[in-house]
Amino acid sequence: DIQMTQSPSSLSASVGDRVTITCQASRDTSNFLNWYQKKPGKAPKLLIYDATNLETGVPSRFSGSGSGTHFTFTISSLQPEDIATYYCQQYENLLTFGGGTKVEVK
Amino acid sequence: QVQLVESGGGVVQPGRSLRLSCVGSGFSFSNYAMHWVRQAPGKGLEWLSVISNDGNNQYYADSVKGRSTISRDNSKNTLYLQMNSLRPEDTADYYCARGARWSPNRLEYWGQGTPVTVSS
Secondary structure, eight states: OOOEEEEOSEEEEOTTOOEEEEEEESSOOTTOEEEEEEOTTSOOEEEEETTTEEOTTOOTTEEEEEETTEEEEEESSOOGGGOEEEEEEEOSSSOEEOOOEEEEEO | OOEEEEEOOEEEOTTOOEEEEEEEESSOGGGSOEEEEEEOTTOOEEEEEEEOTTSOOEEEOTTTTTTEEEEEETTTTEEEEEEOSOOGGGOEEEEEEEEOSSOTTSEEEEOOOEEEEEOO
């Protein structure tokens, strides 16, 4: 099984700040890595697929990078509507989600 | 537009069974792999199972393997998850999700979820 370790587990930032979340895989997952946003009471939403590709309709302030075992998700300028929990998900071997990063506004 | 609507959740006693359903609309259901994912209270997302578009291939997470069966009826645009020998730790919101056409493990669309509570 591939384990996905996200950090930090939570963060607090101000509107307009750059926010960065990392995801570490227990073994090489190439670029088979997606990022999702989850708000309470809402369905998860796909933001980034294949590590770096922005899903259609997702604002360009969201981006992803990385390959192999180390991946990064960035919000270039945090907006109030970005308050949510973010998850990475590998699919090199079945599917595994990271533990999530809860993003709050200061 | 694509819609996924789950049903079948509720309160069930430990050791009992439950069958969840997910009806898809707004797309050609038989062309897409489908998944089940859950989120326990206060916990993160947990992938459970996937079924290929034709229903011939199924895969499971270790946490539900042997206790759950994923299936689909393409004539009814419906996905199922049969869960047996339920445990309190199966308490969660259960979501169905559609894979992308050419990348089945990219979860493009999700339902709103159905809650399951396992309690005596």
